Amino acid sequence: MACDARKKAPGPCWRCKDKNMECRFDKNFKRIPTRQITSSLTNELHNMRATQYTSEGTSVSPRPPSAARDPEEHARFLQISEGEIVTDLSIGAVGIPPEVVLELLRHFEQHYYIRAAFLQPIQSPASCASESPLLFWTILFIASQHHESHSHLYEKLFFPHRDLLAPLTTCALHSIQEIHALLLLCLWPIPKQREVLNPIWNYIGLAISACIRLDIHNPLPQDHILQGWGGWPRTLTSVSLETQRLTWLACFSISTQESVWLGFVPPLSSCYHLKNTRKAVNGLDGHLKPEQLASIAIYENMCHYSVALEGIDEPSTHFLLTQSHNGSLDIVKQTYAADWPREVDIVFQLAKLNLHSTALVPYLQKGCTREASHIIDLQTLLLRGLEAASNLIEGIKAVCLAPAPAPATADTHGDNTTTNTILPFAPKHYFTNLFFAALFLFRTYVLSQPISQTHKALAYQGMVDVHEIFQQLPQRRDIARAAILVEKLLSKARLHETTTTTTTANSSSLNELLITNRLGASIVWDTVLRVRLRTNVLTVAANGVVEREVHPVEEAVRDRLPPAPEMMLQETSGGGVAAGLDGFMPQSSEDLIWADWNLFVPQPGYSDMGQMFW
Incomplete structure (x- = not known):
């Protein structure tokens, strides 16, 4: 028989009365979803065991000399033989002399290849351009963007390169080189007029699907009967297993990074995909550095906690699971403490920031009760998130504002690039991570009544640092757009x-x-949404409904944004053809001086940023 304490309160229940005991019924008692919590904790135990198994299986240990890879060998991207003759190469109406081709390839090797180790070395530019035109011209396209002498080619190559991309939407990808081209465009995307038009999520989805279709996620043996069969998707007999595994790991890393930025569960977070990822890591034993293993272990943890926290709405349960996953991340750091460079710590701090930001969402939902325990949990999450965000910003500053490698001498076939820092060559996710951290710090700053002034000063200084970093790339539309928004905050x-x-x-x-x-x-996109509101940049409409604003963006601010390549399309009088691929109108660098920006940035609460941002 069910206990009747709730009905008899404040009197004793029938059981306590019958046994002459004091009834301890609490009228404030609320039922909790025990089965759901038990299921979540069970899943978390499985995840922890898998993480421990991973840590044990990938612990740093001395490698046999024969299996270790020479770092210099890994750094060589351009491997042209002495007898190779480089000729003029052209795409559409754009022709590039051989010396410029070599300069761009060496520039890519020096500044970009370190973050694109999945690429196969180029031994003949002409053969690569003929056999893999999309990949070859994507490499030159990316390398030209911030090249001191050949940056004008970035605008000239935009439309011919776009024509090479077009068939990917109508025909299945059939080579690993096409996948590599998409991965490069995920790391260094083409600036768009608006952030919502950025196709990175589409590109990484195509790359993952193509990897699965071509069995790159689980490569077949080289002597398998299916190799060479015309009825099977085009096989990769000429591609080494090492390259295939590195390609799959690149898909795993990039998709997880983009998922954090957009707020989705990583597409490769299922047990099946994580198993294939672990197989790829094991298959590359001796070829991956300890810091690469550490990054992959962190990404695996990000997949685990995204799946575990996504289906839970109860704040206290969220907090307990967050504590557990935070400990799992700390275990990864302890395991690889001997090989923990800044690049790995950036991934680590992002994982912690995203973890605590995810845990904050149930506490900030409408209708969430403000109990004493919840307030303590909220403050704990804010402080841990603030620490992770601050460390993330400091890490990216240390990496991206460090002096760029000195150009090689003529004897070593170096290019003529003279760049002060590596910031222009940083991958896209470094900037999205900075933006994520800045917006989290802003919400922490405003919500931090229980937090000391020291923490508020730390949050404010972090936003200032992000703004200063963004200011260094005024010619990049996406970065300039983010800089204006951070300045408004x-x-x-x-x-x-x-x-x-x-x-x-x-x-x-x-x-x-x-x-x-x-x-x-959610915290990032919620803040961006509020900035778009005209009546008060950071509040909702009086009736609680968010309405689309009809007021135009301030012309002064919009005009200060550099144009995206797609915005410079001009129609000829003949109709339909881009006006002389040589006839672009690049914005004068004098119009991009940041000292004048403060004169044109509207004060918060005054105007809607509208389509300019998103």
């Missing part, structure tokens, strides 16, 4: 600190998220 933070009349209202508004379906990125 800095202005709002100063306003929040100095005013007293609107602070309470704005802070209470920011205590709740309008967007809650994007995991840890």
